[in-house]
Amino acid sequence: MSQLSRRLLLATGAALAAPALRAQPAWPSGPIRIVAPFPPGGSTDALARLLQPHLNRILGTNVVVENRTGASGAIGTAAVARSAADGNSWVLVFDTHAVNPALIANIGFDTEKDLTPLLLFGTAPMVLTAHRTRPFKTFGEMAAAARAKPDTVTYGTIGNGSLAHLTMALVGKATGLQLVHVPYRGGGPLGVAAVAGEVDLPIATRPAIGAHIDSGALVPLAQTGATRSPSMPDIPTLAESGVPGIDARAFWGFLGPAGIPAPIKQRMEAALREALAIPELRQRVLALGIDLDPQGEAAFAPFLSRQIATWGQVVRENGIRPD
Incomplete structure (x- = not known):
């Protein structure tokens, strides 16, 4: 082959390769948005902001956290579901994500069709507590008091239709206890009410009421996971307290729009895992009360489907x- 022919061949190959290269632009291609679909101060916002500076460094781009609140996280999640599948928009959800489809008509998205469940960070059981001024210090003592005077013992949650509300509905069915639900509008108001003794039995995750347990204002009666959480090894489960068959755990997960290219998904997941492996960050996430156990899309997608089916059935039944 002559030198001229080789030059023509190389030029032709470069021309053919150029469109393919343009079809796969470098990522990140701009600022990355992480939507926290709840107000500042909650666990989703806290986790997103803990991750933010590390993702800035790892990905080499500006990562911003946007609080887009409303409808128990559904408004912010719907906004991400409608975003371009370019890897620049993500949402960090809480367990309300699994309950919302059964509670909110025309929610605006379908998790299985419209979202990419990239990474499940971890889970955490809720803790059923009693205010220190109440006479019951164990689940059994509380149950006896509730049976003696039905519809007088109150329990407080972060809202109507919350995971805590659904869990206590299951407890009521399993035990026959007639308890009175008092819904609050989020973890902040519940925490204030809990420490003030407004309700007999505050129930929430450790991030919401853990400080009040540590201070002695609230007495833990039972945790709602199938097994004891490593962060709360001394608190018995509902099963150990005589209420078997309940495994109710909050969860935190990272999702993007459907159709994100595999290379972008792989790089974002790797960046999240790298950040979570930083000892200082890991300890701060654990301090939120999250039992870290990162699971990728292959495990997270079916986990979400099971959660949506399980809690949807509880809502309907x-x-x-x-609210």
Whole structure:
């Protein structure tokens, strides 16, 4: 082959390769948005902001956290579901994500069709507690008091239709206890009410009420996971307290729009895992009360489907309506 022919061949190959290169632009291609679909101060916002500076460094781009609140996280999640599948928009969800489809008509997205469940960070059981001024210090003592005077013992949650509300509905069915639900509008108001003794039995995750347990204002009666959480090894489960068959755990997960290219998904997941492996960050996430156990899309997608099916059934069977 002559030198001229070789030059023509190389030029032709470069021309053919150029469109393919343009079809796969470098990523990140601009600022990355992480939507926290709840107000500042909650666990999703806290986790997103803990990750933010590390993702800035690892990905070499500006990562911003946007609080887009409303409808128990559904508004911010719907915004991400409608975003371009370019890897620049993500949402960090909480367990309400699994309950919302059964509670909110025309929610605006379908998790299985419209979202990419990239990474499950971890889970955490809720803790059923009693205010220190109440006479019951164990689940059994509380149950005896509730049976003696039905519809007088109150329990407080972060809202109507919350995972805590659904869990206590299951507890009521399993035990026959007639308890009175007092819904609050989020973890902040519940925490204030809990420490003030407004309700007999505050129930929430450790991030919401853990400080009040540590201070002695709240007495832990039971945790709602199938097994004891490593962060709360001394608190018995509902099963150990005589209420078997309940495994109710909050969870935190990272999702993007459907259709994100595999290389982008792989790089974002790797960046999240690298950040979570930093000892200082890991300890701060654990301090939120999250039992870290990162699971990728292959495990997270079916986990979400099971959660949506399980809690949707509880909503329907108990006729629960949103606030």
